[in-house]
Amino acid sequence: MTVRVLLADDHGAIRAGLRLMLDRAPDVAVVGEAGDGAAAVANARALRPDVVLMDIRMPGTDGIEATRRIADEGLGQVVALTTFDLDEYLFGVLRAGAVGFLLKSVGAAELVDAVRRVAAGDGILAPEVTRRVLAASVAAPAPAEAADLPGLDLLTAREREVLALLARGLSNQQVADALTVSETTAKTHVSRVLAKLGCRTRLEAAALAHRSGQVT
CATH class of the missing domain: 1.10.10.10 (Winged helix-like DNA-binding domain superfamily/Winged helix DNA-binding domain)
Structure with a gap:
């Protein structure tokens, strides 16, 4: 089974880098890209990807709102992929329905593994934020x-x-x-x-x- 991925990030160079990392995996295919949240939702509706790698800070419709729309419509599993691990982003996007949260410093092998795991039904959290999510759950x-x-x-x-x-x-x-x-x-x-x-x-x-x- 090939995991179909949609990339959503307002920086073309970052999308190109993500595509390069994912294209090396024989069972992962990047089926589309989006430069903002509105385009991400539209492309998710059209392409029905298995996984959406979603930046949070984007012009217009941001990644949190785009995640909420995609999750509400069941258009794909969203993994937030961002430079910033601020609580407002972390908990905002998880409440919106994301099944994972990764930092853009993630390596190629870890990214491919995360995409595969999410497509298989698992959730994924960057090690840097796992403890904060658990602490918030308990509190x-x-x-x-x-x-x-x-x-x-x-x-x-x-x-x-x-x-x-x-x-x-x-x-x-x-x-x-x-x-x-x-x-x-x-x-x-x-x-x-x-x-x-x-x-x-x-x-x-x-x-x-x-x-x-x-x-x-």
Whole structure:
């Protein structure tokens, strides 16, 4: 399977560099580019990529708003790729529905691996920001009882196990290994957990797990 990628960045040189890194992978294809957020949304609608690498600071429609539109319409999985790891960008784009956050200092091998993982259903966070995301998840206000959080009481015992594994940041393959099931079965469990909790991304589900006391 070839992973189809859309690049969204207002600097042509950066798009060219990203394309060069991704084109070296035989199973990854850059199918389009966009120089601003509005073009990113339009191209995502037309091309239906598997993954959108989205800059945040762009003229006109910025990357956060473009991510929200793409996520709301189910046009592709968005990974924010930015120079700045400011909290307003990090949490803004994750709340908008991004499934990953990377810095532009990422190496070619790491970028290709991230694209593959996201296309396979995993989330991805730059090591530089992982601790801040987890800290924010734990610190967020929460109801006293887990049952007060919508969807948790709908989960089966196995799905609660899956949720706990997601909260630890495990990939689909790692979830499969932990449960001694196939990766396909793990993906099915993850999809059901997200649907029951009303979460768009694994990161949302992980945050919910921390707030509900499912993970300590």
